Amino acid sequence: MIRRRRLPIPRAWVTPLAIIGVVIALAWVIIAATAPLWVPYAPNAQGLPRLQAPGIDTLMGTDAVGRDVFSRLMTGASVTIPLALMLVVVSLVIGTSLGAVAGYFGGWIDEALMRLTDLVMAFPTVILAMVIAASLGPSLFNAVLAAIVVSWPAYARVSRSLVLSLRQQNYVIAGRLLGFSPVKSLMTDILPNIAGPVVVLATLDVGTAILLLSGLSFLGLGAQPPSAEWGSMISSAIQNFDAWWIGVFPGLAILTVVLAFNFIGDSLRDILDPVSGGAREVAGVAPVAPTDASHAPHTPGATA
Amino acid sequence: MSAPILRVDNLEIAFGANPVVRGVSLELRAGRVQGLAGESGSGKTVTAMSVLGLLPRTATVSGSIRLGDTELIGMRSRALRNVRGRRIAMVFQDPSASLHPQLTVGHQLTDHMRRHLKLDRRALHTRAIEMLDRVRVPDPENALKRYPHQFSGGQRQRIAIAIALACDPDVLLADEPTTALDVTVQAGILHLLRDLAIERNLAVLLVTHDLGVMSAIADDVAVMRNGLIVETGTREQVFLTPAHEYTQTLLAAMPDSAPSIHPPHPDAPSATAAASPSTATPDQEGTE
Amino acid sequence: MTQVATPARTRRRSTGTRSPLVAYVLRRLVTSVLLLLGVTIVTFALTNLVPGDPIAAALGEGASNNPATVAAYVERYGLDKPLPVQYFIYLGNLLQGDLGRSLTTGRAVTTDLATAVPATIEIAIGAIVVSLLVSLALGTLAAYRRGLVTDQVVRVVSLIGLSVPTFWLALVAFNLFFLQLGIAPGSGRLSPQLTPPPTVTGFYTVDFLLNGDGVGFVDAMAHLALPVFVLSLFTVGLLTRFIRTSVLEVLDQDYVRAARAKGLSGTRVVLDYVLRGASLPILTVVGIAFGSLLSGTVLVEAVFAWPGLGTYAYDSATSLDLPGVMGVGLVVGVIYLLVNFVVDLLYGFLDPRVRLG
DSSP, rough: OOOOOOOOGGGGOOHHHHHHEEEEEEEEEEEEEEHHHHHHSSOOOOOSSSTSSSSSSSOOOOOTTOHHHHHHHHHHHHHHHHHHHHHHHHHHHHHHHHHHHHHHHHHHHHHHHHHHHHHHSSSSSSHHHHHHHHHHOOOOHHHHHHHHHHHHHHHHHHHHHHHHHHHHHHHHEEEEEEOOOOOOIIIIIHHHHHHHHHHHHHHHHHHHHHHHHHHHTTTTTTSTTTOOOOOHHHHHGGGGTTOOOOHHHHHHHHHHHHHHHHHHHHHHHHHHOGGTTTTTHHHHHOOOOOOOOOOOOOOOOOOO | OOOOOEEEEEEEEEETTTEEEEEEEEEEEEEEEEEEEEOSSEEEEEEEEHHHTTTTTTTEEEEEEEEETTETTTOOOHHHHHHBTTTTTEEEEOHHHHHHSSSSSSHHHHHHHHHHHOOOOHHHHHHHHHHHHHTTOOOHHTTTTTOOGGGGHHHHHHHHHHHTTTOOOOOOOEESSSTTHHHHHHHHHHHHHHHHHHHTOOEEEEEOOOHHHHHHHOEEEHHHHHHEEEEEHHHHHHSSSOOOOHHHHHHHSSSSSSSSOOOOTTTOOOOOHHHHHOOOOOOOOOOO | OOOOOOOOOOOOOOOOSHHHHHHHHHHHHHHHHHHHHHHHHHHHHHTTTSOHHHHHHHHHHHHHTTTHHHHHHHHHHTTSSSHHHHHHHHHHHHHOOOBBBOOOTBBBHHHHHHHHHHHHHHHHHHHHHHHHHHHHHHHHHHHHTTTEEEEEEEEHHHHHHHHHHHHHHHHHHIIIIITTOOOOSSSSSTTTTSSOOOOOSSHHHHHHHTTTOOHHHHOOOOOHHHHHHHHHHHHHHHHHHHHHHOOOOOOOOHHHHHHHTOEEEEEEEHIIHHHHHHHHHHHHHHHHHHHHHHHHHHHHHHHHTTTTHHHHHHHHHEEEEEHHHHHHHHHHHHHHHHHHHHHHHHHHOOOOHHOOO
């Protein structure tokens, strides 16, 4: 339901998954912020014995040129995570503004935007990002740029459709009648109410951004050696299959961060979209649960 | 009067901690239309759904619903499936929603027939055409190959009725069968239901909030409010001499103040009994 | 990034005497062709984005020092003409099948792609089929058991599937199942001792079957197993949640309740009524999933030494072989477009309201 003010998040809906997600995500953000201060070895220092299995000195072993995997892993967080967050914010801002403007004003602006998003979305994301990054030249900066280009259309589409439906609402029309300029109308009446789904998209997008950036680096199109980035660390593992620690740990790092943000985003989505939850069932507005409800007088099952 | 085919005794239904039906008793008799009237939230639809076990997992149902000698509450799914469609059938409110848009009329008409009646393709086909013909859907042969969206609202509800009666059930539950239809079409559907009830000795439960609909074809009327039945009686009794004030309020609220009363049913009680006031049940105020 | 599923835009216009289905197909065709042109414009624009000397990028260092080669190149692609003219020359070349010459293989890009594309499509189809079956089962199960433990487990499994980096999983799986456990065959499409079947479709599995070669068929299938498994995990994650939502929405519908009220068995209700009702939105997301699969192959094929689009893209990208990279981009764009076009067509067939008007 779309109301004029923001939706308060009810306490009861905070699920265990969301909590786990927040804890893990927070942990990684802290690591990203502080890693350079406490890592045991300099991430690019090559002095250690090469291809050492994980041990006391080197928790995650060393790689082919004698660098500590653990230190590189933690430093990698401070590379990937801030970039991913920034990437998402930029895509969000660009996409949402364009989408909102297109949805609000309609006409040729809307048509033009739809064609543009169609065009970008006609390519599978990694492929397009890869092509852009390759054209611009392999560097982390260009990889981020490419990622932004492939990410913003989703926000544009979502915010456009939301704005289209909100535009008809009485309070928006009332605002215009009261003399709100289009900009003021957008800012005060419309944007606060599209925040929910956009935030959900953004949260889930952080994971996608991390996967994309590390994927591009894996292909050699993002972070360049010797910089410690998870994707390129995994790519170097191809040459040293036996030293499993070189590739496995960075992958686990990616997995845990992305999973954390996905947990959060998924729970947020449940809160904001109660239709697929259990609210209607409890109210007795009968969606029929297909597990054949025999008439047995039993205690009510768990509601979603 | 004949013995009741379906007996509901002290039916109680709750969703979690929410009581929705708080002690309802009803009887359905062959060849008669039992009306169940009430506003939204009175629990009338939930009552009808509970007969066939169509309530969600979260519902607690207690009391008794007996079809002849068989107790339906607590019945296992497998046994219940033999009752559904075969001995008790249901017609829903909106035929645009209760008919699957991607299946042909023929498919929806015959799939349960195949299961319940074990007929071969030819017999199914013939019987399907007969059913469509009986409910007055034009060109039944070709109608079988068409899809629901190709029919008008009234025709779709006729198809739904044909589907419900395809396996010759003893009981028909009709949940707001005309509410989603145009006013001009409603009368036709209602009369069809009444004719079918008489013709096939069907016991019909007619659930509706519309007293006008009720007055058109119901033989007996029960008025529900807040999960309880506050008044029962024959149509004449309830409409002409309502005993409970809620019933009176409902009747007064009808746009047409004089409900249309059709000639009494052949089995109706004699005039003297009809003049006696109907039974009013004092309703207890409960939580909403 | 997270592809938002938008339904095919259906604009209802009166079509006169033409059948509604033909009109629908024509509309989708026109849209697709326009989009196709757009794709070519994008790739053309990107080739001109390249910083530095585009001729050097296209010809490589050595060749670009040869004035004759350079002159021929300029002539062929009209590099001395204004940009719009260049585009049309580019388009003309495309239609003749000229995608340039790969710097790494030396062959025409189209030749390289002719063998690479079927190899990748084979994995993609395998992964889509497997993922669809698994997701339908899991998604329907989760919908039926909404709110219960099963639902939560399925949800966590899907989220994990979505969070695993595919290139990493490929490495781990290859390491584990082949190198450590020895239960999966090695890299490539075939064991080294076998020869590929005569090319009919380019799909080894199909071609072996057509050739009556059972041993080859089994071997090809075995080699498909790991790549398909790795790619399926992400796709299952993508599809399951969506299928769950679609099924839940269908379960809310009156026609499901009516079907149960007829006494049909649970299985029949699921197959005939529920899944059919959810088939249209599921179809849409399958189209999107195919796109993500194509992306995934780029990341995965390198690990398995699978001679498909992915490896070609990887090799081209790492050696900055621009014609190669552009070729891949264009072809993948075209394939994705085709897939969505087919999805749109199927949409029309599955929904009688579109088909018959």
